[in-house]
Amino acid sequence: MNTQTYITGTAILATLGIVFGIIFGIIFYLLFSYSLYMMVKKRNMPNPWLAWIPVVNMYCIGKMTGDMKIFNLSLTNTEIILPLAFALFIGLAYVPLVGAVLSAIGLLVLVIAFHKLYEEFDPENAFVLTIITAIIPVVAAPIIMFINRNK
Secondary structure, three states: OOHHHHHHHHHHHHHHHHHHHHHHHHHHHHHHHHHHHHHHHHOOOOOHHHHHOOOOHHHHHHHHHOOEEEOOEEEOOHHHHHHHHHHHHHHOOOOOOHHHHHHHHHHHHHHHHHHHHHHHHOOOOHHHHHHHHHHOHHHHHHHHHHHOOOO
């Protein structure tokens, strides 16, 4: 086999990986949004359609979780803080040093919010579900939310 064959094979595999990544990303996003939509609707909260808008859907989670406490810091207006934390987590993850620290803080706020949400649905397993969400958030959160969408 020559070098051209290896390059072609690698390009095909990379393309397939990207295509499947996009497909699974869309599936998990739709699963998460649908589950969040059902939760918001069940609680008779206004504007359940916000669950379908990226970043803004964190507003819905903030409304559901209410005020939070992180260590000795009390967070109010979590419906505003969570979209900002999500934007920090995603937007600054690859900025050296300062961006990485702010991204980690954003992730911490999001994980605590999900833990508070999980405590409402499954108090016995909330800690384990939170750890799983912290390790693989893109996969775990949509599945956990879907399972608990009617609670």
